[in-house]
Amino acid sequence: GACRVSMSLAEIRAGFTAIKADIQSRDPIRTLSILSHPHSLHKVKSSDRCCIAHQLFTFYVDKVFKHCRTEDSFVNRKISSIANSFLSTRRKLGQCREQNNCTCGEESTEKFKQILANYEGLNVTSAAMKSLGELDILLDWMEKSR
Amino acid sequence: SxxxxxxxxxxxxxxxxxxxxxxxxxxxxxxxxxxxxxxxxxxxxxxxxxxxxxxxxxxxxxxxxxxxxxxxxxxxxxxxxxxxxxxxxxxxxxxxxxxxxxxxTKIAPPMVSVSSTDRSISIILTTPEKWKRSPEEESVSLLQVYPGLRYNVSVLNKKTKKRWLFSISNNTLVVPWLEPGTAYCVSAQIRVTTPRLDSGFSK
Structure with missing residues (x-):
């Protein structure tokens, strides 16, 4: 059904693995994470996962990718192919959310607000590059909770 | 200081x-x-x-x-x-x-145990455990860490050099219709599709 997005995740994972070292080396801030602190995605209740996943993919599509330009054309190509995979996956997650009437519980809504606060706490380029460098945190969570 | x-x-x-x-x-x-x-x-x-x-x-x-x-x-x-x-x-x-x-992390090959009848081989694979602090600590199989874990099993007829390759998700395999009195070499590998992790083949 629409909630099965494993093919897209594998594509995104492959694209990210190719540029992970490059992207993470552009993020000098060790002491702050957008996705994993203070709240871990792994603590999201299973009933909220569909809704939070859709919100997170929307966050990346609307806020992150557009600010992730580099001087390296290979990296840029990988970023745009990841962004395209995100667009199609977000559409599927949106359908999944509608079909299953997924709602975000209060706790998960709070987690997502914290993620946005972490993001707004940095200048936009640093925040976007850090978020991109944390894609494996998002993918690990989504694959584990399949 | x-x-x-x-x-x-x-x-x-x-x-x-x-x-x-x-x-x-x-x-x-x-x-x-x-x-x-x-x-x-x-x-x-x-x-x-x-x-x-x-x-x-x-x-x-x-x-x-x-x-x-x-x-x-x-x-x-x-x-x-x-x-x-x-x-x-x-x-x-x-x-x-x-x-x-x-x-x-890298994943070590699975442990392979083999038993045979005159015309078939039964293979049981054991996934390595995640590192643990002490022997008393509860074991965690990498199967629990990587739910999508699968196995590739190779069976080689040492006389004809013919090789079969099987891709399985559970840890047991029976290979029938083999030639009696013939030596076969069995080797297995772990495959995790996402994240992409492959072990080497077992000796």
Whole structure:
């Protein structure tokens, strides 16, 4: 059904693995994470996962990718192919959310607000590059909770 | 005490080597320093604001440090760093890249046990366990860590050199219709599709 997005995740994972070292080396801030602190995605209740996943993919599509330009054309190509995979996956997650009437519980809504606060706490380029460098945190969570 | 004057060349190639999530920090000695160099090690959980010293790896002369215990939560990611000291001088702290135990570990091959009748072979595969602090600690199979884990099994007829390859998700396989009195070589590999991790083939 629409909630099965494993093919897209594998594509995104492959694209990210190719540029992970490059992207993470552009993020000098060790002491702050957008996705994993203070709240871990792994603590999201299973009933909220569909809704939070859709919100997170929307966050990346609307806020992150557009600010992730580099001087390296290979990296840029990988970023745009990841962004395209995100667009199609977000559409599927949106359908999944509608079909299953997924709602975000209060706790998960709070987690997502914290993620946005972490993001707004940095200048936009640093925040976007850090978020991109944390894609494996998002993918690990989504694959584990399949 | 105040920081020493750091003119010593830096440790090189600071990186994690990980097998079944036994995560060991390795590095090379600073260029041209010879014997007598001592090292200190610290690590940090990515996203958490402090570096933590590893006491057991303070003032050591070896060039590795086992951080498996400190990096055992594979839902977190980590950095580690090494500093060198020699004759009152020191180097800068030299860091690893971001280490994700879940995707950056290597998986050992499965254990293969084989029994046979005159015309078939029964194969049972055992997935390695995740590293654990002590034998008393509860074992975690890598099957629990990687739900999508599968196996490739190779069966080679040593006389004809004909090889069969099977891709299975459960850990048992029966290979029928074999030639009596013939030697077969069985070998198996673990495959995780996402994140993409393949073990070598078992001996």
């Amino acid at each position: 105040g920081e020493l004057y750091c003119s010593l060349p830096n440790p090189r190639n600071v990186h994690f080597e990980s097998i079944n999530m036994k995560n060991v920090l390795h590095w090379s000695a600073p260029e041209g320093t010879g014997d007598g160099v001592l090292y200190k090690v610290k690590y940090a959980v990515y996203g958490v604001g402090k570096w933590i010293r590893k006491p057991e790896c303070g003032n050591i002369n070896r060039t590795w440090c086992d951080l498996s215990s400190e990096t055992s939560d594979y839902e977190e990611q980590y950095y580690a760093s090494v500093k060198a000291f020699l004759n009152g001088a020191c180097s800068d702290w030299m860091e690893t890249t971001r280490f994700n135990p879940l995707t950056d």
